[in-house]
Amino acid sequence: MTRLLxxxxxxxxxxxxxxxxxxxxxxxxxxxxxxxGQAVNLMIPGAIExxxxxxxxxxxxxxxxxxxxxxxxxxxLIERLPRPLRRPLERLWSLAIAAFGGAAGWLLAEKALLEAxxxxxxxxxxxxxxxxxxxxxxxxxxxxxxxxxxxxxRGPEHGPERGPG
Amino acid sequence: MSPQETGFxxxxxxxxxxxxxxxxGIAMIGVGFAGFAAIVGLGPALTVLETGAFExxxxxxxxxxxxxxxxxxxxxxxxxxxxxxxxxxxxxxxWQGGLALAGVTASAAFSAVSGSSLATASTMTRVAYxxxxxxxxxxxxxxxxxxxxxxxxxxxxxxxxxxxYALITEQSVGTMFLAGxxxxxxxxxxxxxxVAVMARVWRPxxxxxxxDPGPLGLAIRRxxxxxxxxxxxxxxxxxxxxxxxxxxxxxxxxxxxxxxxxGLRWPDLRAALAETVRISAMIFIILIGAEVFGFLLSxxxxxxxxxxxIREAGWSPMQLLIAIVVFYLVLGCFMESLAMILLxxxxxxxxxxxxxxxxxxxxxxxxxxxxTGLISxxxxxxxxxxxxxxxxxxxxxxxxGVLPFVVTDIVRLAILIAFPAIALTLPRLLGG
Numbered sequence: 001m002t003r004l005l006x007x008x009x010x011x012x013x014x015x016x017x018x019x020x021x022x023x024x025x026x027x028x029x030x031x032x033x034x035x036x037g038q039a040v041n042l043m044i045p046g047a048i049e050x051x052x053x054x055x056x057x058x059x060x061x062x063x064x065x066x067x068x069x070x071x072x073x074x075x076x077l078i079e080r081l082p083r084p085l086r087r088p089l090e091r092l093w094s095l096a097i098a099a100f101g102g103a104a105g106w107l108l109a110e111k112a113l114l115e116a117x118x119x120x121x122x123x124x125x126x127x128x129x130x131x132x133x134x135x136x137x138x139x140x141x142x143x144x145x146x147x148x149x150x151x152x153x154r155g156p157e158h159g160p161e162r163g164p165g
Numbered sequence: 166m167s168p169q170e171t172g173f174x175x176x177x178x179x180x181x182x183x184x185x186x187x188x189x190g191i192a193m194i195g196v197g198f199a200g201f202a203a204i205v206g207l208g209p210a211l212t213v214l215e216t217g218a219f220e221x222x223x224x225x226x227x228x229x230x231x232x233x234x235x236x237x238x239x240x241x242x243x244x245x246x247x248x249x250x251x252x253x254x255x256x257x258x259x260w261q262g263g264l265a266l267a268g269v270t271a272s273a274a275f276s277a278v279s280g281s282s283l284a285t286a287s288t289m290t291r292v293a294y295x296x297x298x299x300x301x302x303x304x305x306x307x308x309x310x311x312x313x314x315x316x317x318x319x320x321x322x323x324x325x326x327x328x329x330y331a332l333i334t335e336q337s338v339g340t341m342f343l344a345g346x347x348x349x350x351x352x353x354x355x356x357x358x359x360v361a362v363m364a365r366v367w368r369p370x371x372x373x374x375x376x377d378p379g380p381l382g383l384a385i386r387r388x389x390x391x392x393x394x395x396x397x398x399x400x401x402x403x404x405x406x407x408x409x410x411x412x413x414x415x416x417x418x419x420x421x422x423x424x425x426x427x428g429l430r431w432p433d434l435r436a437a438l439a440e441t442v443r444i445s446a447m448i449f450i451i452l453i454g455a456e457v458f459g460f461l462l463s464x465x466x467x468x469x470x471x472x473x474x475i476r477e478a479g480w481s482p483m484q485l486l487i488a489i490v491v492f493y494l495v496l497g498c499f500m501e502s503l504a505m506i507l508l509x510x511x512x513x514x515x516x517x518x519x520x521x522x523x524x525x526x527x528x529x530x531x532x533x534x535x536x537t538g539l540i541s542x543x544x545x546x547x548x549x550x551x552x553x554x555x556x557x558x559x560x561x562x563x564x565x566g567v568l569p570f571v572v573t574d575i576v577r578l579a580i581l582i583a584f585p586a587i588a589l590t591l592p593r594l595l596g597g
Contacts, residue, residue: 012442013435016231020421023232023414027407051410052225059222062446069443071188071450073549078186086186093187100194107215136219 001149004142005065012061019054022047046124053122053132060139064146067097091151098147105140112137168204172465175200179458183543193454200461217456222449225410226329231445232413236420237284238437240275240394243424246292248387249274255384262364265306266357268293269314273353274388276318277395282539283448286315286547290554298557303367308558309566310360312540312551313573317356319536320349322399326535328409329506330528334514339403343591344525348533348581352574359573394419444550451546475516482520483582489513490534490578497538497545506535529588530581537574540567 022044029043044050073093078086112134120129166174175196182192194214202210221227240246253267253274260266268289276285290311297307319326322342331341398416401407407415424433475488510531517527539547542564552560581587 009439009442012446013438016235016438016442016445019228019231020235020414020417023228023411024418027411027415027418031406048225051228052223055225055228055231056219056223058231058442059446059449062442063450065443066446066450067188069447071190071447073183073186073188089186093191096187096191096195100191103211103214104218107211108219111215111219132223133219136222140218 001145005068005146008061008064008139008142012058012065015054015058015061019051019058022050022054046122049122049124049127053127056132057135060136060143063101063139064142067094067101067143067146068150071097094147094151096147098144098151101140101143101145101147105137105144108133108137108140166203168465169467169470171200171203172461172467175458175461175465176467188450190450190452190454193451193458197454197458197461201457201464204461204464213457213460217460218453221453221456227449227452228410229328229413230448231441232410232417234284234444235437235441236394236413236417237275237288238441239417239420239424239429240391241288241291242429242433242437243390243420243427245390245423246271246275246288249391250289250292250296251379252384252387255379255381260361261368262306262360264293264297264300264302265310265360265364268297268307268311269317269353269356269360272311272314273317273321273349274391276315277321277391282315282318282536283444283546283550285318286312286550287444287554289314290551294551294555294558304558304562305566306360306363306367307566308551308555308563309363309568309570310356312545312547312563312567313356313359313570315547315550316536316539316574317349317352319532319539320345320352320529322346322349322402324532326506326532327528330510330532334510334524334528336524336528338409340525340592341528342399342402343595344529344588345532346591347587348529348577351580351587352533352536352577355573355577356570359569363569390423394423448546482522485516485520486522486530486582489517490530490582493531493534494537494541494575497535497541506531523585523589525592526585526588530578533574533578533581537571537578540571540574542567 025042026044026047029041032040032042078089081089112130115133116128116130121127122129179192179196182196183189187195194217198210198214201213249271250267253270254264257263257266257270271293272285272289275289276282290308293311294307298304318324322345324342324345327341327345328338330336331338394416397419398407398412401415402409402412421429421434424437475485478484480488513531514524514527518524539545542548545567548560548563548567552558552563
């Protein structure tokens, strides 16, 4: 599971780098395009579309790590509960994360299959839509596995997400 | 059970789940899904779940979020946030609560370049909180001032909230940004007063242990890089060179260049990327939850019912406005701020315009109220971000610490309602 989370970490970081690269290169490309009287066109075709789907990959790939980190929670009351009560609640919330991941994965997988059958492609670049929907389904499935792993593993309960640092 | 009863029950269940430690985003998704299924049916609810997750994560407007977060993270790792804090300390040295005031000042400057309340709160907390604690600051004063200081980012341009308001009400983005500038400045001044009062109550024990705050010229030089980044982002926007997303991308790229020039190493860059995606996911799961829960609020017609009550009661324009503000304040306690704007503005906007209020001014009022939601217990996002960025901090201390700032925000709201010119002067002078 830890290796799987490392893999999604790398994918999410790569998607962020892609998003930054696409947006930044396009800004410079447009400046050159304007400055040279439209003679030099280094703008990236379909930059908006690429940005959108880079965001999709970034978000879905990062969700399992966010779940592992505990996500954002109100810990005012739960930290005061005795351990025999707290641990089952922690497991229950991990199962809730797994349920969301499972449901989203199943629904997105159905959508990806439908898009693949219909041959749906993105508007500007003509990339098969199911690539992105399918990736989101896979990442949601990993989120589901992460939730189950957190619910079933032994050891101390994880706290809420500690955020940056 | 009627749809409205289901909606109110949903809100009650959501609050109970949050109190029991359920992740905020997951609780909103679960309650929103179940409530929507109870009212409309399982099939449509599954569609809401699928589209809510995928469409939120592929919304081009939201590409701003990781880009500005990355810019903030890189700026922080370049030592800029520390520079800002040290520079602000130079100007507040010797004052009671000077470190907290420096934190708020640096937050105002940092939020101008990061464009994100969350990034500002998390970054400035990591920079300023340890030093405040080392100088004997009460954690409530330290955390409260940093959580509140982070909210300055939602009003000081570039502001995602003002941008969204402009988009859904067809106002000029430039006009909205100009309208937010003076209210943002007012927020800073009132927060400074609040810090001064709080420092008298929770008196820092070891403040001013470091006698030499450094020369003035150095402090000014420390502000210059941030001024340059702010100039790039805002100059690009107002010069017509950038869209808001491009401004974020250009800012992040410039921050990367700047950080590399200041010796950023690969492990730091990797950490910046990892931090950005992790916080992005933290935000997006709540955005997805707000989207799904928003469907329940819409279909249960709670929002419409309240809007109808306001319309049918025959109140004066001011009564109407106060009712809307109170509604926002209550809703802001448990709903994500951007989702709140997207859900409620289309409902209230026609009422407000019919009542004769200026649409730009109302946008500022709405965002100021939403801004208060960012630090409103129990689910204000900045509370969690600040708590997450400091190791020895309890959430209850953050909540206690921000309460005076919530009161300050309400005072500012009253001032802005009484004097609309504060928001409208710059757009009228400069045209937006």
